[in-house]
Amino acid sequence: MNWINAIAQGLLLGGLYALFACGLSLLFGVVGIINLAHGDLAVLGGYVAVAILPSVHTNALWALLFVPPIFGAFGYVSQRTLLQRSLENGPLTTLLVTFGLSVVLQNALLEGFSADSHSLSIGKLATQALRINSQLSISYLRFGILVVAVVVLAGVQLLLARTSVGRQIRAVADDNEAAAISGVNTRHIAGIATGIAFVTVAIAGLANGMYSQFTPTSGSSLLLFAFEAVIIGGLGSLWGTLAGGCVLGLAGTIGAQIDSTMGTLIPHLVFLAVLAVRPSGFFPARAPA
Amino acid sequence: MSAHTESAATTPLLVAEGLTVLHGQLAALRDVSISVNAGEIFAVVGANGAGKSTLLRTLAGLHRPASGVVRVDGVDITTHATDQRVRQGVVLVPEGRRLFPSMTIEENLLVGAANGRRGEWNLDRVYDLFSWMRDRRKEKTSHLSGGEQQVVALGRALVANPRVLLLDEISLGLAPVIVQRIYQTLPSIAGGDMAVLVVEQDVTQAMRVAARFQCLLEGRTTLAGRPQDHTTEEIEAAYFGFGGLGSAAAS
Numbered sequence: 001m002n003w004i005n006a007i008a009q010g011l012l013l014g015g016l017y018a019l020f021a022c023g024l025s026l027l028f029g030v031v032g033i034i035n036l037a038h039g040d041l042a043v044l045g046g047y048v049a050v051a052i053l054p055s056v057h058t059n060a061l062w063a064l065l066f067v068p069p070i071f072g073a074f075g076y077v078s079q080r081t082l083l084q085r086s087l088e089n090g091p092l093t094t095l096l097v098t099f100g101l102s103v104v105l106q107n108a109l110l111e112g113f114s115a116d117s118h119s120l121s122i123g124k125l126a127t128q129a130l131r132i133n134s135q136l137s138i139s140y141l142r143f144g145i146l147v148v149a150v151v152v153l154a155g156v157q158l159l160l161a162r163t164s165v166g167r168q169i170r171a172v173a174d175d176n177e178a179a180a181i182s183g184v185n186t187r188h189i190a191g192i193a194t195g196i197a198f199v200t201v202a203i204a205g206l207a208n209g210m211y212s213q214f215t216p217t218s219g220s221s222l223l224l225f226a227f228e229a230v231i232i233g234g235l236g237s238l239w240g241t242l243a244g245g246c247v248l249g250l251a252g253t254i255g256a257q258i259d260s261t262m263g264t265l266i267p268h269l270v271f272l273a274v275l276a277v278r279p280s281g282f283f284p285a286r287a288p289a
Numbered sequence: 290m291s292a293h294t295e296s297a298a299t300t301p302l303l304v305a306e307g308l309t310v311l312h313g314q315l316a317a318l319r320d321v322s323i324s325v326n327a328g329e330i331f332a333v334v335g336a337n338g339a340g341k342s343t344l345l346r347t348l349a350g351l352h353r354p355a356s357g358v359v360r361v362d363g364v365d366i367t368t369h370a371t372d373q374r375v376r377q378g379v380v381l382v383p384e385g386r387r388l389f390p391s392m393t394i395e396e397n398l399l400v401g402a403a404n405g406r407r408g409e410w411n412l413d414r415v416y417d418l419f420s421w422m423r424d425r426r427k428e429k430t431s432h433l434s435g436g437e438q439q440v441v442a443l444g445r446a447l448v449a450n451p452r453v454l455l456l457d458e459i460s461l462g463l464a465p466v467i468v469q470r471i472y473q474t475l476p477s478i479a480g481g482d483m484a485v486l487v488v489e490q491d492v493t494q495a496m497r498v499a500a501r502f503q504c505l506l507e508g509r510t511t512l513a514g515r516p517q518d519h520t521t522e523e524i525e526a527a528y529f530g531f532g533g534l535g536s537a538a539a540s
C-alpha cells in the first residue's frame with residue numbers, strides 16, 4: 001500500500017462505518033435510545049440473509065431486496081413493544097434492555113449458526129476492481145458500499161427535511177410533549193423512526209457481510225466503530241456521521257501504513273483525541289435541517 | 290356580553306367533572322369541575338401554583354386524573370391520548386410556547402396541520418391574520434422574539450382547527466403592548482363556535498375578554514361566575530385566599 005492508496009481505501013471504508021452509524025445516530029437523536037444491540041442487529045441482518053438466500057438466489061445482492069424491509073417491520077414492532085415500554089422507565093432501562101438484547105442475539109446466533117464465520121457471496125464482483133494505476137485500484141464492492149452509504153444518508157436526510165413524516169420525526173426529537181399536543185402520534189412516529197434505523201442497520205449488516213467475514217460476536221466491534229463515527233461527526237448530524245466514518249477509516253488505513261500492527265488501534269486513539277478536544281464532535285446539530 | 294349570556298344557555302362543549310390530579314403526593318387539583326360553551330371565551334385565573342396548568346394539561350391529556358371525567362360534545366375522552374384529543378378538536382397552547390426550535394415557522398405550522406381536523410384554518414389564514422409571519426416563514430423559530438414565538442404557537446394550534454382551544458398564560462414574559470395585541474385578536478379567532486379557555490395569572494387581562502371565569506386556589510375552585518357580577522375584592526379574596534372563602538379552601 002502506498003499513501004494515496006491508503007487514503008482512498010480509508011475513505012471507502014468510511015462509507016461502511018457511516019452506514020453503521022446512521023441508524024445509531026437516528027435512534028439516539030429521535031427516540032432517545034442508545035442501542036447497545038446495534039452491532040448485533042447488523043450481524044443478525046447478515047445471518048437472515050445466510051438463512052434465506054439459498055431459497056432465493058446465489059448472489060447475496062438479492063438480500064438487499066428482502067432483509068431491509070423485514071428489518072423495517074421488525075424495528076417498528078420492537079419500538080412499539082419492547083423499547084417504548086423500557087423508555088417509559090427511564091434511559092437506564094433502555095440501556096439494560098438493549099444490552100440484554102445484544103446478549104440474547106449473540107447467543108441465539110451462536111446456537112443457530114455456530115461460532116464459524118460466514119460471509120455473503122456476491123460472485124465475481126467481490127474481487128473485481130477498477131485499476132487506476134499500478135499503485136491504486138478501487139474495489140467495485142467498496143466503492144459500491146460508499147455510494148450506498150451516501151445514498152442512504154442523503155435519503156434519510158431528505159426524508160427528515162422534506163416529508164410530513166420527517167417533520168413529525170424531527171418534532172418528536174425536538175420536544176416529545178409538544179409534538180403530542182400538536183397532534184403527532186408520538187409512539188407511531190417513534191416506531192417509524194426505529195423502523196428506518198433498522199432498515200439502515202440491515203443494509204449496513206449486508207454490506208459488512210459482503211465486505212468481510214462475520215461471526216455471531218462480530219457485533220461489538222461494529223458497535224464501537226458506529227459509536228465513534230457518530231461522536232466524531234457530532235450528534236444529530238448525518239453528514240457529520242459520514243465525515244466521522246471517513247476519519248475513522250482514514251485513521252485505520254493510514255495507521256496501518258505507518259505500522260501494520262497499529263491499524264486497529266489508531267482509529268480508537270483518534271476517537272479519544274477528538275473526544276478530548278471537541279467533545280461535541282465536528283458538526284454538532286440539534287437535528288438535521 | 291348578552292350574546293355570551295345566551296350561548297351560556299346552550300349545551301356546553303367542554304365539560305370536566307370532579308377532576309382530581311396528583312403529582313406524586315401533591316394533589317394539584319382537587320375535585321375541580323368546569324364547563325365551557327361553544328363560542329365562549331372562558332378564563333381560569335389563579336396565583337402561581339394554583340393548578341391552572343395542571344388543569345389545562347389534564348384537559349389536553351398530558352396528565353391522567355386520579356378521578357373525574359372529561360367530555361367534549363358529550364363524548365367521554367378521559368382516557369384518550371393527547372394526539373387523539375387533537376383530532377377531536379382539543380388543542381393546547383402550552384405554557385412556555387414549546388415550539389420546535391430546530392424548525393422554521395412554516396414547519397412548526399405544518400406539524401400542527403398534519404394531524405389536526407380539517408376546517409377553515411390553514412397556513413394561509415394564519416399568515417393573513419399575522420402578516421409578518423408570511424415573509425419570515427422560512428426563519429427558525431429559535432431566532433424569534435418571545436411575542437413572535439407566542440403567536441407562532443397560537444398559529445400552530447389554530448391550523449389543527451380546534452373546537453376547544455386551551456391557552457396557558459400566553460402573556461407570560463411578554464411586553465404589555467404585545468399581550469394586548471394578542472388578546473385583541475382572540476375574539477375574532479373564537480368567533481364562530483370555538484370554545485376558548487384562557488389561563489392567566491394576570492386577572493385584568495383575562496377578565497376583559499372572558500364571558501365567564503373561574504378562580505383556582507391550591508387546586509380548588511374558590512370562585513366562579515361572570516366578571517361583572519363580582520367585585521375586585523371578592524376576586525382578590527378568591528385569588529389570594531384571604532377572607533372566609535379562601536381560608537376554608539386552604540384548610
Ligand SMILES: Nc1ncnc2c1ncn2[C@@H]1O[C@H](COP(=O)(O)OP(=O)(O)O)[C@@H](O)[C@H]1O
Nearest residue numbers: 312315317335336337338339340341342343344
Ligand atoms: N410535573 C409535576 N410534578 C410535580 N409537581 C408538579 C408538577 N407540575 C406541577 N406541580 C405542582 O403542582 C402545583 C400546581 O402547579 P401548576 O398546575 O403548574 O400551577 P399554575 O399553572 O397555576 O402555576 C404546584 O404546586 C406545582 O409545584
Ligand SMILES: [Mg+2]
Nearest residue numbers: 341342384458
Ligand atoms: Mg402554569
